[in-house]
Amino acid sequence: MRTPMVAGNWKLNGTRESVRELSLAVAEGAKEFADVDVLVCPVYVHIGDVAANIEGGAVLLGAQDVAMQDEGAFTGEVSAPMLVEYGCTHVIVGHSERRALFGDDDATVAAKFIAAQRGGLVPVLCVGETLEEREAGDTEAVVVRQLKAVIDAAGVQALNNAVVAYEPVWAIGTGKTASPEQAQAVHQSVRQTVAGIDASVAQSLRVLYGGSVKAENARELFAQADIDGGLIGGAALKSDEFLKICSAAAGLE
Ligand code: PEP
Numbered sequence: 001m002r003t004p005m006v007a008g009n010w011k012l013n014g015t016r017e018s019v020r021e022l023s024l025a026v027a028e029g030a031k032e033f034a035d036v037d038v039l040v041c042p043v044y045v046h047i048g049d050v051a052a053n054i055e056g057g058a059v060l061l062g063a064q065d066v067a068m069q070d071e072g073a074f075t076g077e078v079s080a081p082m083l084v085e086y087g088c089t090h091v092i093v094g095h096s097e098r099r100a101l102f103g104d105d106d107a108t109v110a111a112k113f114i115a116a117q118r119g120g121l122v123p124v125l126c127v128g129e130t131l132e133e134r135e136a137g138d139t140e141a142v143v144v145r146q147l148k149a150v151i152d153a154a155g156v157q158a159l160n161n162a163v164v165a166y167e168p169v170w171a172i173g174t175g176k177t178a179s180p181e182q183a184q185a186v187h188q189s190v191r192q193t194v195a196g197i198d199a200s201v202a203q204s205l206r207v208l209y210g211g212s213v214k215a216e217n218a219r220e221l222f223a224q225a226d227i228d229g230g231l232i233g234g235a236a237l238k239s240d241e242f243l244k245i246c247s248a249a250a251g252l253e
Contacts, residue, residue, distance in 0.1 A: 002206050002247040004222065005163060005229040007039040007124060008236030009064060009092060009210075019046045023053040025239035032243075035252045039090055039124075040236070046190050051087035051207045060146035062090030062124065065098055068111040068117065081118020091116045092231075094126045094146065096169045104150035110176050115151050117161060124231065125150055126210070127190070131170035139168075140189050147193055156197045164190055164207045165231040171211025173233055180227075181222045183209045185228035220244070222249050 001147075014022065019042055025197070030038040036077050036098035041062040042050045051061055083091060094109035109125070116123040127146040129139045143166065151159070166176050172236060187207045195202035209221050210231030221227055229249050235241045 002124050002204060002228045003037055005037040005208060006208055006242070006246045006249045007062065007092075007163075007165070007208065007229070008242055009095070009231060009233050010040065010042045010043060011064065012043060013237055014042065014046060015206075016046065020049060021248070022237065023059075024049045024240060024241055027054040027057040027059050029239060029243040030057065030246060033246045034058065036246050036249045038246055039161075041090070041092055046173060047083070047088065049087050055087075056176075060090060061086075061088050062092065062121075063088050063233060064092050064200060065094065066091045066093065066121065066244060067110050068108065070115070079115050080121045084120045084196075086096055087135050089122060090124055090163070091121045092124045092165075093165050096126060096128055096172055098171070098247055107153075108144060109146070110150045110153035113156050113158070113162070115149055117154070117158060122163065124165055124208070126165045126167050126168050127230070128167040128172075128211075130234060134168065134170065139186060141208065143186055143190060144193050147190060151197065154200050156166045156194065157192060159201050159205050162205075164205060165210050166190060166207060167189065167210035167231060177212040177214075177217050178209070179222070180224050183221055184224035187224065191226050213239050213245060214218070215248065218245045218248035 039060040067079045070079045093112040098104040113123045127143045129142040133142045206228040208229045208231045212229040214235050
């Protein structure tokens with residue numbers, strides 16, 4: 001049995017006060033969902049505050065990106081050991097916004113994945129196709145290429161200590177969600193790709209869906225055989241909505 005996970009990617013949002021309110025509310029509400037791993041990923045500068053706000057509770061803390069290096073002359077970067085020191089257990093790597101806006105290619109994402117694990121973090125590896133790629137019939141090829149770039153660099157066993165998030169780029173922040181069938185088809189192909197190399201890694205790998213997940217569509221998505229929870233952007237900024245999504249992952253709503 002794979003424990004469901006619901007991860008909130010807060011992106012570049014929040015004042016110190018709004019992040020305080022959000023993290024306290026999520027920490028309080030998440031107490032109800034012992035059977036779901038609830039993760040929040042604030043911007044770097046808020047990580048210390050959020051760690052204090054959720055302390056002693058069940059909510060996990062993650063970052064939205066990580067340096068490929070551990071330390072040195074890399075102005076502006078934050079490394080995995082630094083994130084661990086501030087209470088992070090997870091980090092998102094390869095988010096489509098990083099890939100599209102900041103030039104994170106497959107090799108960079110693989111290097112960040114490895115750096116995350118080297119420093120003691122569990123990477124949440126994002127993969128997903130653009131609308132153009134989907135319309136060209138390349139969805140599976142793109143997702144498998146992104147996944148294999150990491151497997152080739154880190155080895156398939158590295159996925160024992162990682163989470164994959166399938167996030168179709170055309171569904172992120174657009175209000176367009178992949179249908180449960182569309183999402184399941186890609187999740188299944190992710191799992192089959194891994195199973196082709198190591199069946200037991202594939203069996204225990206959590207594959208989250210991300211892309212305009214809301215309380216109203218979460219239940220149907222999470223009911224799919226290969227969908228193990230969600231990576232949530234916009235809806236993670238409202239604690240009540242986010243907690244309803246956690247509730248759906250817990251099978252309660
Ligand atoms: C995301 O940022 O990873 C995401 C899925 O965003 P949204 O839920 O807003 O589509």
